[in-house]
Amino acid sequence: GLVGNGMTIYLLAYCIKRNPFTTFILNLSIADFGVLASLIMTDIFVTVSTLGKRNNIVQTFFFLFFELFFFTYSASQFLLTAISLDRCVAVLFPLWHRCHRPPYLPTLVCVLIWILSFLLSAVHFIL
16 A cells, blocks of 8 residues: 555656646545555554543544544545546547646646645544
8 A cells, every 4th residue: 555655656757757637646546545554553552542542642643543534535536536537528529538637737737626625624633
């Protein structure tokens, strides 16, 4: 999981020429890497709090890593939806997709997805 996503992030960020599809996949790999890292850290903190006595620092870190999980998990789901919609548009409207789609659209969609995920996790954090 972490190694595969790490290799994907490295290859897409530094070795492979960027195109609209790789922009989506790079962001999806970053989100999935965050999900896996937050799950591992949450498991560590659950183990520490189970074996030792509970204190406020462990509880605070557990809560923060849960919020990181919520943030990256929602970003991952939204990115999968955006990839599916992009592929659907490519199949249903191939000429428009190839000739008239703005080249900055995937980057803009990814930025909006990260902002939306952050806002959702911030609302969850506040409430």
